[in-house]
Amino acid sequence: MYGGGNTFEKIKAKDPNEEDPILLAEFEARIERGEKIEPTDWMPDLYRAQLIRMIEQHAHSEIIGALPEGTWITRAPGFKRKLALMAKVQDEVGHAQLLYSAAETLGKPREAMIDDLISGKSKYSNIFNYPAFTWADSAFISWLVDAGAIVNQVANSRGSYGPYSRALERICIEESFHLKFGHHCVIHLATGTPAQRKMMQEAINRWWHPMMHFFGPPDKMSVHTDTLMKWKVKILTNDETRQQWLDMYVPKVWELGLTIPDNKLRKNEETGKWEYTEPDWEEFKRVINGDGPCNKERLAVRKTAEERGRWVRKAILAKDAHYVTPLA
Amino acid sequence: MNIEAIKNLLYKMADDQLILGHRNSEWIGQGPLLEEDIAFASMAQDKVGQSYTLYQMLNELGEDEPDKVAFLRMAEQFHNSQFVELPIGEYDFSLIRHFLFDTADYYRFDMLINSSIEPISLLARKLKGECRYHSMHADGWIKKLGNGTDESINRLQSALSYAIPYALGIFEESKMEDTLIEENIFGGEILLRERWIEHIDKVISQTQLVLPDLALESPHFGGRYGIHTEHLQPLLNEMSEVIATDPTADW
Numbered sequence: 001m002y003g004g005g006n007t008f009e010k011i012k013a014k015d016p017n018e019e020d021p022i023l024l025a026e027f028e029a030r031i032e033r034g035e036k037i038e039p040t041d042w043m044p045d046l047y048r049a050q051l052i053r054m055i056e057q058h059a060h061s062e063i064i065g066a067l068p069e070g071t072w073i074t075r076a077p078g079f080k081r082k083l084a085l086m087a088k089v090q091d092e093v094g095h096a097q098l099l100y101s102a103a104e105t106l107g108k109p110r111e112a113m114i115d116d117l118i119s120g121k122s123k124y125s126n127i128f129n130y131p132a133f134t135w136a137d138s139a140f141i142s143w144l145v146d147a148g149a150i151v152n153q154v155a156n157s158r159g160s161y162g163p164y165s166r167a168l169e170r171i172c173i174e175e176s177f178h179l180k181f182g183h184h185c186v187i188h189l190a191t192g193t194p195a196q197r198k199m200m201q202e203a204i205n206r207w208w209h210p211m212m213h214f215f216g217p218p219d220k221m222s223v224h225t226d227t228l229m230k231w232k233v234k235i236l237t238n239d240e241t242r243q244q245w246l247d248m249y250v251p252k253v254w255e256l257g258l259t260i261p262d263n264k265l266r267k268n269e270e271t272g273k274w275e276y277t278e279p280d281w282e283e284f285k286r287v288i289n290g291d292g293p294c295n296k297e298r299l300a301v302r303k304t305a306e307e308r309g310r311w312v313r314k315a316i317l318a319k320d321a322h323y324v325t326p327l328a
Numbered sequence: 329m330n331i332e333a334i335k336n337l338l339y340k341m342a343d344d345q346l347i348l349g350h351r352n353s354e355w356i357g358q359g360p361l362l363e364e365d366i367a368f369a370s371m372a373q374d375k376v377g378q379s380y381t382l383y384q385m386l387n388e389l390g391e392d393e394p395d396k397v398a399f400l401r402m403a404e405q406f407h408n409s410q411f412v413e414l415p416i417g418e419y420d421f422s423l424i425r426h427f428l429f430d431t432a433d434y435y436r437f438d439m440l441i442n443s444s445i446e447p448i449s450l451l452a453r454k455l456k457g458e459c460r461y462h463s464m465h466a467d468g469w470i471k472k473l474g475n476g477t478d479e480s481i482n483r484l485q486s487a488l489s490y491a492i493p494y495a496l497g498i499f500e501e502s503k504m505e506d507t508l509i510e511e512n513i514f515g516g517e518i519l520l521r522e523r524w525i526e527h528i529d530k531v532i533s534q535t536q537l538v539l540p541d542l543a544l545e546s547p548h549f550g551g552r553y554g555i556h557t558e559h560l561q562p563l564l565n566e567m568s569e570v571i572a573t574d575p576t577a578d579w
Contacts, residue, residue, distance in 0.1 A: 063357065066365075070356045073356065074563075075570050077399075077570040077579035078395040079394055079398065081579060086353050093357065093362055093369065097366065135579075188579055193574060196574070196577060301357070308358075309359065309360025310360075311479045312360035312364075313361055314476075314477055314480075315480035316472055
């Protein structure tokens with residue numbers, strides 16, 4: 001599950017103007033023709049760096065995202081929910097595996113990516129820095145966070161980098177089942193007992209603002225968006241994905257008789273765009289940089305898992321084997 | 329056909345699968361490598377799914393519906409072996425438990441294919457296939473880590489020595505054991521244990537691990553009669569945390 005991410009931060013890479021102009025022109029022409037770029041093809045340094053960052057952030061978001069939902073597997077009410085949630089969270093970890101492999105084709109090993117996650121150097125979807133207090137929070141994530149991820153990922157599956165694009169196609173198929181599961185859970189809560197309904201409404205109130213942050217800062221705040229879009233690293237801007245999601249899901253939330261905690265939220269029929277209260281982007285930056293309600297806890301869990309599992313990884317390394325970067 | 333004996337057999341199997349499936353699911357997001365997170369999650373789904381099927385069979389025999397039976401009983405009403413309720417601990421213990429339990433599970437279903445009760449025989453045929461993969465997964469890892477580094481060998485050896493008395497508790501005979509055998513419903517725990525020993529001995533002999541002398545071990549019995557460790561009730565409290573707030577609601 002991954003949204004707009006923090007492409008607003010500057011990245012260290014060679015300026016495209018310093019690249020070989022002939023190679024760069026050929027590269028851009030290929031993308032223009034809709035061809036996919038493959039791991040052994042020439043690519044500008046900035047393209048590689050941006051993709052590593054994006055795929056890596058996406059992979060991290062999958063494993064960190066498994067944590068708030070994972071804690072509800074052992075509490076899920078009844079067999080059907082328990083089995084479905086297990087399968088869903090397992091899918092998310094599977095997505096991480098797929099994505100780390102895709103990122104490895106660009107030259108960064110999985111171990112290095114996980115080290116950067118734990119040290120805080122590399123980021124993940126901000127939304128997972130918020131706690132899932134109740135079963136309804138878990139339902140919100142399965143339905144609406146996954147829906148947001150689908151909007152973003154369906155777009156990016158049309159991107160120019162072959163391994164990422166192919167991974168996303170598979171991921172989106174699985175995510176569409178998650179969304180159905182989440183929607184089913186939310187419908188049951190929204191149409192259930194007064195206590196269930198209250199639980200669902202409170203979850204929406206809690207998650208609305210993090211959800212608006214999910215798609216990333218508004219386009220006017222994002223750096224490099226133009227180059228990223230020209231190179232088809234990003235297909236839709238953050239604002240476009242946010243609008244698409246609002247358009248698809250706000251009516252569905254209202255249909256269930258639930259409310260959304262933003263009294264400015266409405267669709268402007270003239271422009272066809274949704275209007276809303278701008279979320280607090282200072283909070284977004286603060287949380288993404290480590291000062292959110294759950295950042296420390298999430299990373300501590302990941303760190304502990306890495307440390308506790310080190311002896312296993314060490315023991316399975318064959319002494320004489322030569323390990324190479326996998327190609328997707 | 330002795331319904332009580334059949335129920336007794338189904339309950340202990342269903343409870344084992346549910347509790348171990350629940351425990352294995354705790355590895356999601358915590359495993360030593362992503363591939364093991366996924367494997368444990370997958371096996372957890374199989375186990376919980378198998379327990380669901382077994383509770384459905386019990387429901388057809390007059391017991392309450394699966395969600396109630398699984399989620400709303402107290403610890404002393406559970407018939408699982410104590411082995412499966414122990415916390416996941418470190419990966420060494422979870423792996424050893426996976427190996428010891430799933431070997432027994434595989435042979436149990438293999439024996440049940442010959443059950444005189446047709447629905448049980450048919451189900452066993454189906455579930456044996458799933459269990460075979462679990463057992464292969466366990467064997468592969470035991471051989472890998474049991475021949476790995478000093479640390480991995482030592483860890484597995486300690487976990488094995490700790491787990492064996494609990495694992496022997498899987499084969500605790502129920503008070504209906506004679507009926508189950510006489511009516512060809514199930515070949516019995518003693519026979520199962522023999523086949524289990526043969527398999528684990530074969531796998532362990534291919535590693536640098538040593539199987540403790542089973543004759544000298546005292547099995548941790550009691551689970552089949554509702555006597556459990558202090559770990560089961562908290563697990564059940566967690567499992568029912570949401571559903572128990574309103575068991576009549578539709579979740």
